Amino acid sequence: MKHKLFIFDLDGTLVDTNMANFMSYKQSLSVVDYVLSYEMFEQCIIGKHWKKFLPLLLNSNDTILIDKIHHQKIKLFKSFLTQIKLNLGLINLIKHLKGDGYISLATTASKINCYDILKYFQIINLFDHIVTGDDVKKTKPHPDCYKICMDKFKAKKENTFIFEDSETGIKAAKKTGANIIVINFKTSF
Numbered sequence: 146m147k148h149k150l151f152i153f154d155l156d157g158t159l160v161d162t163n164m165a166n167f168m169s170y171k172q173s174l175s176v177v178d179y180v181l182s183y184e185m186f187e188q189c190i191i192g193k194h195w196k197k198f199l200p201l202l203l204n205s206n207d208t209i210l211i212d213k214i215h216h217q218k219i220k221l222f223k224s225f226l227t228q229i230k231l232n233l234g235l236i237n238l239i240k241h242l243k244g245d246g247y248i249s250l251a252t253t254a255s256k257i258n259c260y261d262i263l264k265y266f267q268i269i270n271l272f273d274h275i276v277t278g279d280d281v282k283k284t285k286p287h288p289d290c291y292k293i294c295m296d297k298f299k300a301k302k303e304n305t306f307i308f309e310d311s312e313t314g315i316k317a318a319k320k321t322g323a324n325i326i327v328i329n330f331k332t333s334f
Contacts, residue, residue: 147245147247147298148300148301148304149242149246149247149300149305149306150246150247150295150306151247151248151249151305152250152251152291152305152307152308152323153235153239153248153249153251154251154307154308154309154311154314155250155252155254155259156254156311157311157328158232158235158308158309158310158314158328159232159235159268160230160262160266161229161230161232162229162254162262163191164229165222165225165228166186166190166218167181167186167190168225169221169222169225170186171186172217173214173218173221174202174214176214176217177203177214179202189201189202191311192313193313194278194284194285195218199211199214199215219257219258222257222258222261223258223261226261226262226265229265231266231268232328236271240271247274247298248274249272249275249276249294249297249298250263250272250274250275250276251276251290251291252277252278252290253277253290254277255277255279256277256278256280260275273298274294274298276290281293285311285313285316285317286313286314286317287320288320290317291318291321292321295321295323302321302322302323305321305323305324306323306324306325307326308326309325309326309328310327310328310329315327
């Protein structure tokens with residue numbers, strides 16, 4: 146039985162999805178005549194959950210409209226997969242660590258987008274367990290996604306290593322008491 150658990154975030158850690166997310170949100174927001182700039186995308190969207198930033202961007206709490214834009218973004222995302230960059234260094238590390246412990250993925254991304262990315266890069270088989278934003282009630286900065294992974298493998302916090310890039314994800318990881326490895330995606334890719 147393996148005693149170590151390695152948990153990887155997806156966006157900004159294993160893959161750089163910024164351009165794919167930006168293009169998807171830009172097109173989905175254009176339906177309501179909102180012109181999204183890349184600067185606004187960086188300030189308001191990166192590292193945050195859609196349920197938090199869409200109401201602020203739209204200056205609206207209209208859940209039907211917000212859900213419609215979010216679902217449109219998910220549909221559009223698949224057409225921008227070629228804009229995603231893979232962090233080959235971490236992928237090689239995962240291959241090396243696989244024999245040493247369990248490998249999990251914990252992301253706030255939707256299940257559809259997460260699996261589309263993993264299938265596109267043919268890396269889905271690297272993970273023993275995957276938790277997406279659709280699998281938790283509270284997303285990061287709540288530690289639920291990490292705790293689900295830790296509970297699945299009965300991993301102790303001292304034997305768990307979480308790879309994260311965003312401030313929100315790091316806050317969530319700290320709440321577990323596990324070891325944290327901070328990834329700077331700008332220098333990793």
